[in-house]
Amino acid sequence: MSEPRVPVTLLTGFLGVGKTTLLNNVLTHPDTGRVAVVVNEFGDAGLDHEIIEVTPEDITLLSSGCICCSLRGDLVEAIPNLLTRRERGELEFDRIVIETTGLADPSPIQRTLIMEPSLAKLIKLDGIVTLVDAVNGAKTLDAHFEAVSQATMADLIVLTKTDIAETAQIQHLRARLERLNAARIIEVDEAVAQPALLWACSAIKQDAPQADVLTWLTPKPDTAKGDPFANLSGFAPSAPANVAVLSVHEGRIESASLVVDKPLDRQRLGIWLSDLIMGQGENILRVKGILFFKGEDTPTVFHCVQHTIEPPVQLKTWYGGDRRSKIVIIARDMSSSRLQSLLSAIETT
Numbered sequence: 001m002s003e004p005r006v007p008v009t010l011l012t013g014f015l016g017v018g019k020t021t022l023l024n025n026v027l028t029h030p031d032t033g034r035v036a037v038v039v040n041e042f043g044d045a046g047l048d049h050e051i052i053e054v055t056p057e058d059i060t061l062l063s064s065g066c067i068c069c070s071l072r073g074d075l076v077e078a079i080p081n082l083l084t085r086r087e088r089g090e091l092e093f094d095r096i097v098i099e100t101t102g103l104a105d106p107s108p109i110q111r112t113l114i115m116e117p118s119l120a121k122l123i124k125l126d127g128i129v130t131l132v133d134a135v136n137g138a139k140t141l142d143a144h145f146e147a148v149s150q151a152t153m154a155d156l157i158v159l160t161k162t163d164i165a166e167t168a169q170i171q172h173l174r175a176r177l178e179r180l181n182a183a184r185i186i187e188v189d190e191a192v193a194q195p196a197l198l199w200a201c202s203a204i205k206q207d208a209p210q211a212d213v214l215t216w217l218t219p220k221p222d223t224a225k226g227d228p229f230a231n232l233s234g235f236a237p238s239a240p241a242n243v244a245v246l247s248v249h250e251g252r253i254e255s256a257s258l259v260v261d262k263p264l265d266r267q268r269l270g271i272w273l274s275d276l277i278m279g280q281g282e283n284i285l286r287v288k289g290i291l292f293f294k295g296e297d298t299p300t301v302f303h304c305v306q307h308t309i310e311p312p313v314q315l316k317t318w319y320g321g322d323r324r325s326k327i328v329i330i331a332r333d334m335s336s337s338r339l340q341s342l343l344s345a346i347e348t349t
């Protein structure tokens with residue numbers, strides 16, 4: 001059965017990173033289908049909706065506030081309104097992009113999109129795309145936890161302003177981001193040339209190709225070690241020489257990962273996950289994984305953000321011999337040994 005829900009992409013990134021510029025490039029690309037845009041602007045002086053180059057009817061503006069803290073109610077109304085207008089034939093679109101304010105923490109928005117019953121039946125969160133400025137990104141990560149949170153939440157990170165950044169600056173920032181998040185990192189030119197890279201970048205879908213699932217979970221196989229899951233957590237085992245000392249904000253972020261050889265019990269794993277989220281939800285930025293359950297031929301992919309568990313999805317196909325479950329936790333203000341011990345409890349389930 002085809003997916004009736006409309007895919008929604010959350011486009012985030014700090015103030016001035018280049019969200020509107022990328023969106024304009026994507027919307028005018030001949031390969032981009034029909035996209036409805038929801039723009040959230042902070043304060044009364046927002047102009048983004050005036051400089052986005054799609055027809056005004058295709059843009060819904062949520063102004064004077066930030067959707068992560070005050071305007072989630074508006075979002076709950078804006079999306080059904082767009083879909084009603086599509087049903088009436090007033091608008092044509094196949095996907096929705098929400099451009100957040102630069103100060104937005106994506107996790108509460110993500111929670112609204114997944115958990116709000118009136119939205120969950122209409123839309124499917126297609127992925128969180130976070131833009132990071134190659135010139136100013138390092139300073140922004142130093143100064144703003146929102147920027148760290150945006151980078152940590154991403155299913156895909158797009159480096160902007162690479163045209164005016166030094167090569168060393170880009171490498172340095174990449175290494176720093178890789179320590180925060182296992183998500184794939186591309187440069188803005190790639191996204192402009194091939195906008196489809198921005199879509200479906202989360203692997204939470206039944207027909208996700210195996211390679212995409214592995215990239216989503218483990219984008220950087222450590223070929224030197226011959227173990228594709230050596231970088232499972234997205235954190236390098238030790239800081240590469242060119243990585244700056246982490247900012248106080250990044251210092252609050254820890255991660256841990258686990259690979260389990262034997263098939264898991266679906267019910268018990270569910271209890272483990274609920275206990276984790278109920279007990280530690282405030283601090284859990286992300287849990288994601290691929291799980292092989294007893295008696296099931298294909299694995300199940302899942303992810304959670306803070307208190308939100310997105311409904312797990314069992315993949316239709318899986319080839320190859322590696323049938324180990326792999327789980328990553330990224331959290332703030334929790335030690336990696338604490339995370340590791342929470343994860344280890346899975347092995348006794």
Ligand SMILES: Nc1nc2c(ncn2[C@@H]2O[C@H](COP(=O)(O)OP(=O)(O)OP(=O)(O)O)[C@@H](O)[C@H]2O)c(=O)[nH]1
Pocket residue numbers: 013014015016017018019020021022048101102160161162163164188
């Ligand atoms: N050189 C260069 N400039 C860029 C790039 N992307 C964006 N800019 C410039 O950066 C400035 C901010 O870009 P916007 O697209 O408005 O950024 P934004 O993230 O939408 O900004 P806010 O909505 O204020 O958060 C503009 O002057 C853009 O022309 C890029 O890849 N390279």
